[in-house]
Amino acid sequence: MLSAAASTIPRLRLATQPPRARIPSARSHWLRPLSSATHVTAPAAAAGAAGSLEPPDLPRLAKAARISLSPQEAEEFEPKIRQLIDWFGQLRVVDLESIEPSLRAGTTAGSSLREDKPETFVNRDAIVEAVPSFDDPYIKVPRVLNKE
Amino acid sequence: MALTLLRGMRTPISFRSSTGLFFTVLRPRLARFTTRVESAQATEAKAAAKSIQLVTKEAAEQKTQGFEAIIGIETHVQLSTVTKAFCSCPYNYGSQPNTTICPTCMGHPGTLPVLNEKVVECAVKLGLALNCEISMTSKFDRKQYFYPDLPKGYQISQFDIPIAKKGYVDLDLPVEFGGGHRKFGITRVHMEEDAGKLLHSESGSYSQVDLNRAGVPLLEIVSEPDMRTGIEAAEYGAELQRIVRYLGVSNGNMQEGSLRCDVNVSVRPVGQSEFGTKVEIKNMNSFSEINRAIDYEISRQILLHKEGQADQIVQETRLWDESSQKTFTMRKKEGLADYRYFPEPDLPEVVLSTDYIDEISKSLPELPEAKRRRYENMGLSMQDVLFLANDDNVAHFFDSTLEHGADAKLACNWIMGDIAAYLKNEKLSIDETKLTPLELSELIASIKNGTISGKIGKEILVELISKGGTVKGVIEEKDLVQIADPAAIEAMVDKVIADNPKQLEQYRAGKTKLQGFFAGQVMKASKGKANPVLLNKILGEKLNAN
Numbered sequence: 001m002l003s004a005a006a007s008t009i010p011r012l013r014l015a016t017q018p019p020r021a022r023i024p025s026a027r028s029h030w031l032r033p034l035s036s037a038t039h040v041t042a043p044a045a046a047a048g049a050a051g052s053l054e055p056p057d058l059p060r061l062a063k064a065a066r067i068s069l070s071p072q073e074a075e076e077f078e079p080k081i082r083q084l085i086d087w088f089g090q091l092r093v094v095d096l097e098s099i100e101p102s103l104r105a106g107t108t109a110g111s112s113l114r115e116d117k118p119e120t121f122v123n124r125d126a127i128v129e130a131v132p133s134f135d136d137p138y139i140k141v142p143r144v145l146n147k148e
Numbered sequence: 149m150a151l152t153l154l155r156g157m158r159t160p161i162s163f164r165s166s167t168g169l170f171f172t173v174l175r176p177r178l179a180r181f182t183t184r185v186e187s188a189q190a191t192e193a194k195a196a197a198k199s200i201q202l203v204t205k206e207a208a209e210q211k212t213q214g215f216e217a218i219i220g221i222e223t224h225v226q227l228s229t230v231t232k233a234f235c236s237c238p239y240n241y242g243s244q245p246n247t248t249i250c251p252t253c254m255g256h257p258g259t260l261p262v263l264n265e266k267v268v269e270c271a272v273k274l275g276l277a278l279n280c281e282i283s284m285t286s287k288f289d290r291k292q293y294f295y296p297d298l299p300k301g302y303q304i305s306q307f308d309i310p311i312a313k314k315g316y317v318d319l320d321l322p323v324e325f326g327g328g329h330r331k332f333g334i335t336r337v338h339m340e341e342d343a344g345k346l347l348h349s350e351s352g353s354y355s356q357v358d359l360n361r362a363g364v365p366l367l368e369i370v371s372e373p374d375m376r377t378g379i380e381a382a383e384y385g386a387e388l389q390r391i392v393r394y395l396g397v398s399n400g401n402m403q404e405g406s407l408r409c410d411v412n413v414s415v416r417p418v419g420q421s422e423f424g425t426k427v428e429i430k431n432m433n434s435f436s437e438i439n440r441a442i443d444y445e446i447s448r449q450i451l452l453h454k455e456g457q458a459d460q461i462v463q464e465t466r467l468w469d470e471s472s473q474k475t476f477t478m479r480k481k482e483g484l485a486d487y488r489y490f491p492e493p494d495l496p497e498v499v500l501s502t503d504y505i506d507e508i509s510k511s512l513p514e515l516p517e518a519k520r521r522r523y524e525n526m527g528l529s530m531q532d533v534l535f536l537a538n539d540d541n542v543a544h545f546f547d548s549t550l551e552h553g554a555d556a557k558l559a560c561n562w563i564m565g566d567i568a569a570y571l572k573n574e575k576l577s578i579d580e581t582k583l584t585p586l587e588l589s590e591l592i593a594s595i596k597n598g599t600i601s602g603k604i605g606k607e608i609l610v611e612l613i614s615k616g617g618t619v620k621g622v623i624e625e626k627d628l629v630q631i632a633d634p635a636a637i638e639a640m641v642d643k644v645i646a647d648n649p650k651q652l653e654q655y656r657a658g659k660t661k662l663q664g665f666f667a668g669q670v671m672k673a674s675k676g677k678a679n680p681v682l683l684n685k686i687l688g689e690k691l692n693a694n
Contacts, residue, residue, distance in 0.1 A: 064488065066294055066301075112496050113265035118231050118238035121250030128246070130256070137245040138356035141296040144346065 053089045056081040215453060217446040218414050218423055219375035223388055225367045225398045226342060226406040227270045233341045233365035234261030234304065234495075241404050245358035253363035255300030261494050263288075267365040268311070268498060270397040271339050272508050274367055275312025277391050277515055278334045284500050286311045288339070288492040293485070296357050297344040305368075307489040310338035311498065318517040319387040323531045325379045332384050333372030342366050367397075373412070373423070378442035382435040385409050389435075390516045394540050402433055413442055415449040415461075424449070424461065429475055431467040441468035445475050519543055526556045535564050541579045548585035554592045562588060566609050582616030583609070590619040599623065600630050603676050632679040634686065637670070640678065641687050644669045655691055663691060 058074040061081070069077065121127070133140040232239055235252035252259040275282050289307035315334035321327050344359035369388060375381045389400040389407055400407045409432060414424035429445055432438045445466070452460050466475040514522075516537050523533040536546050542563065549559045563578075567588075571578060591612070595605045600623060608622050623629055631637060644666055645652055655662040666687055671678055 064292075064486070112262065113268065114236070114262040116230050116264050116266035117236065119236035120238065120248075124247065124249065127249060127251065127254055127256075135354075135356065137247075138347070138358060139246065139296075141355050141357055143348065143353055143355050144296055 053085050053092075056085055212446070212450055214418055215415050215450045216418050217376055217442075217449075218373045218416065218426075219377075219381045219442060220373035220412045220426075221371045221375070221381060221384060222410045222412075223369045223371075223385065224342075224408045224410075225274075225369065225388070225392050225400070227267060227365040227367065228396070228398050228406075229264055229266045229270070229365055231264055232363040233264055233267050233339070234363055235259075237363065239360065239364050241406075243360050245360060248360045249362070253299070254359060261304065261492075263495060263498070264365060267339055268500070269508065270365070270395075271311045271337060271367055272500065272505060273395050273397055273512065274369070274392065275315065275337050276505070276509055276512060277395055278312070278315035278317055278337060278369070280312035280315030280334060280337060282312050282500065282505055283309055284502075285309070285497055287497045288495045289489045290492050291340075291487045291489055293487060295343070295346075296355065297346045297359075297362070299344070299359060299362055303341060303343065304492055304495070305340035306338035310336040312337040317384065317387055317391070319383050320520060320530065320534060321379060321383055322534060327530060330380060330383070332374040332380075335370040335372050337367055337369050340366050340368055378439035378446070381411060381442050382439035385438055386435045387516065390538065390540075394513055394515055402435075409438055411438065411442060413445045413449070415446060415453060417453070424458070425463055427461065427463070427475075428465045429468055430465060430478070431469075433470075437468060437470060440473060441475060444468075444473065448475070513540075523556075528556060528560055532557075532560045532564060535568075536560060539578070541577055545578045545585055545588075549588045549592075552586050552589035554589035555596075558592045558596075559588065562592065562609070566606055567613065570610070570613055581613045583613040587612050587617075587619055594619055594623070598630055598632055598679065600628055601676065601678070601680060603671075603680075604628050604630065607676075628677060630679050631674055631677045632682060634682060637674075637678050637682050638686050638690075640670050640673050641666075641683070641690050644673060645690060652691070663687065666691065 056078060058069065058078055058081070062069045062074065128134055131139050230238060232248075232253055235250050237248045237250050237253055239248055252261060272282060286306060286309045288304050290302040291305045291307070292302040294301055313334075313336040315337070316331050317334060318329065318331050320329050342361050342364040344357050344362040347356040347358070349356065371384060375384055385407075389402075392398040392400045392407070398406055402408070411429045411432070412426045413429060414426040416422065416424040427445060427449070429441050432441050449461050452458055462480060464480045465478045467478045468475050519537040520533050523536055524530070528536070536543050546559060546563055549563075550556060567578065567581075567583070570576075571581070574581075588609075591605055591608060594600050595602055600608065608619060608628065611617065611622050612619065648666070648669065651662050651665060655666075663684075667680075667684060670683055670687060671680070674683075
C-alpha cells in the first residue's frame with residue numbers, strides 16, 4: 001500500500017504538463033483527505049496549514065474497508081497511513097493556478113472502446129468453483145435485507 | 149444537486165451560454181418550444197375554465213391547502229446492448245442464473261474493464277434527445293459500497309463529470325387529467341453498470357445471488373425537482389419511456405426492471421423557499437403506481453404538517469405497497485452514505501468528437517414531442533395526438549397511412565377505434581397484424597368515394613387485420629360493393645314497405661320513429677350494402693308520400 005502511493009507522486013506531477021481544454025469543475029474533486037467524514041472539506045483550509053490534513057481515523061477506515069483491526073494493529077497502521085495522507089498534504093500545496101486540470105494521468109491515447117460483440121466466457125466452472133458458497137444455480141450469501 | 153427551480157412552463161427558461169456545435173442546432177428548437185409553451189398556456193387556461201377537470205383540480209388544491217409538493221425523480225434505464233458495459237458477456241433477460249458471467253463482471257483480481265462503444269452511443273443519443281449539453285470529455289468513477297449483489301465492492305459510475313447534463317423534457321399531460329403542457333429540467337445523464345439480483349428467501353437464513361445482471365449498462369437520468377403532482381411525475385416517467393423506445397436504446401419495460409424510477413417527495417408551505425425533508429419512494433412497477441404512491445405520500449406529509457407534526461417527516465426510504473395503497477418505512481437514513489468516490493483507474497476518459505456527436509444527432513428519429521406538435525398542427529385533438537404519439541409503432545403506422553394519401557382524422561379514427569380494440573383483444577402490437585398502412589388508406593378511400601359503406605368498411609377491416617389481403621380483393625370476393633343505384637334501393641324500399649303494412653300504418657299515424665325500423669329492414673335486405681344516405685332519402689320520400 002505504501003509503496004503504491006509513493007510511486008503515485010511522480011506520476012501525478014507528470015500529468016500536469018500538457019495544457020488541454022479547461023474544465024473548471026474537474027479540479028481537485030478527489031483529492032479529499034481520506035479521513036474526512038464529509039464530501040465538503042475546503043481544499044484552501046487544508047492547504048493553509050502547509051498542506052497538513054486531518055489525521056486518519058483508523059476505526060472508521062477499517063470499517064469502510066470491511067476489515068477488522070485489533071487496537072494494536074490500528075496503532076501500528078496509524079503512523080503509516082498518516083504518512084500517506086501527509087504526502088497528499090504536500091501535493092495540495094503545489095501551485096496549480098496556471099495548470100490546466102487533467103481528468104486522467106496520461107490516458108489520452110486513441111479509442112479504447114470495445115465493439116458490442118458477445119463472447120461467452122468458456123471456463124464458467126472455474127468461476128463457480130471460486131465462489132465460496134454455491135447453491136446451484138445461485139450464489140449463497142448470508143441473509144441480507146435492506147442493510148446499507 | 150443544483151437547487152435552481154425550473155418551474156416548468158410558468159417560467160420559460162433560457163438555457164446555458166456555453167459554446168459548442170450542437171448548441172447552434174438546439175437554439176432554434178428551443179425558441180420554437182418557448183413560443184409554443186406560451187400559446188399552450190393561454191389555450192390551456194381557456195379550456196380549463198370550462199372543463200370538468202377543473203372541479204377535480206380544485207378539490208385537489210383544497211386538499212393541499214397552503215402546501216406544495218416538490219418531486220424529483222432518478223430513473224435507471226437498462227440499455228438493450230448485446231453485451232455488458234465492461235466485458236463481452238452477452239446479457240439476456242431471463243437467462244439461467246449465473247450463466248452470463250466472466251472474471252471481469254465477477255470482479256476477479258487482475259481483470260480489466262473495457263467500455264462497450266454502444267453504451268457511449270446510447271448515452272449520447274439520450275443526452276441529445278433530452279436537450280442536454282454533452283461532455284466532450286467525461287470519465288468513470290468508482291462508487292464504493294458493500295453488498296452481495298456487487299462483486300467488485302464498487303460500482304463503476306460517473307460522479308462529477310457525467311456524459312450529459314442540463315437538459316429538459318417537454319410533455320403533454322393526458323386530457324383526462326386536465327391536460328396542459330409541461331417542461332421539466334434534466335439535471336444529468338450518466339453511464340454506469342447494474343448490480344446483480346438478490347433473492348431473499350422468506351424463511352431461509354441466507355440470500356441468493358444471481359450475477360447475470362452485474363455489469364449490464366445503465367443510464368441514470370436525474371431530473372430537476374420540477375414536478376408538483378403524482379400525475380406530473382408519472383407522465384415524466386412515461387415520456388422517458390417513450391423517448392428510450394423511440395431511440396431504441398432500451399425496451400423501457402418496467403416489469404422486467406429495464407426502467408426503474410426512484411422518486412423523492414417533499415412538501416413545504418407555499419411561499420417557503422427551502423425544501424421540506426425529502427422522502428424517497430421505491431417499489432413502483434407502473435406509472436399509475438407512481439402517480440398513486442406520490443399522491444398518497446404528499447397527503448401523508450401534508451397531514452403531518454397540518455397536525456403540527458412536521459418533525460415526524462424524516463429522511464428515509466419508503467416502499468409503495470400496492471395492496472394497501474400506502475407507503476411504508478423501509479429504512480431510515482443515518483446521515484449521508486459515504487461512497488468514497490474516486491476516478492476509476494482502469495478506464496481511460498471518454499473523449500467524444502464533434503463529428504461523432506453530429507453523426508448521432510443526424511441519425512435521431514423524430515421524437516415524441518416533435519411528433520405531438522406535428523400531429524397537433526394537422527388539426528387532430530390532443531386526445532388523438534397523445535394516443536398516436538404514445539407508441540412509436542402506432543405513430544409509424546399512422547404516418548405511413550397518411551403517406552398513401554389518407555385523411556389524417558379518418559386514419560386516426562380507424563386506428564384509435566376498431567384497430568386499437570382489435571389489438572387490445574388479441575394482445576398484439578400494430579406491426580404484428582396483417583393490416584398494412586396501404587390497405588388502411590385504400591379502405592378509407594373506398595368509403596370516401598362511396599364504393600362501400602362505413603359499416604361494410606368495418607367488416608372488411610376485421611378481415612384485413614386478421615387474415616390480410618387487399619380491400620379490393622375482399623370487396624370482390626364477398627361482393628360488398630355499395631348499392632348506390634337509386635332504382636335498386638327504391639325497389640328494396642318498396643318491398644320492405646309492402647311487407648310491413650302494420651308499421652306503415654303506425655308511422656302514418658304519427659309514430660315517425662319507425663323510420664329507423666324501415667331503414668334497418670332495407671339495410672338488412674341489402675346485406676348492409678345500401679348507401680345509407682340514399683336509402684334514408686328514398687325511404688323518407690316513400691313513407692311520407694301519401
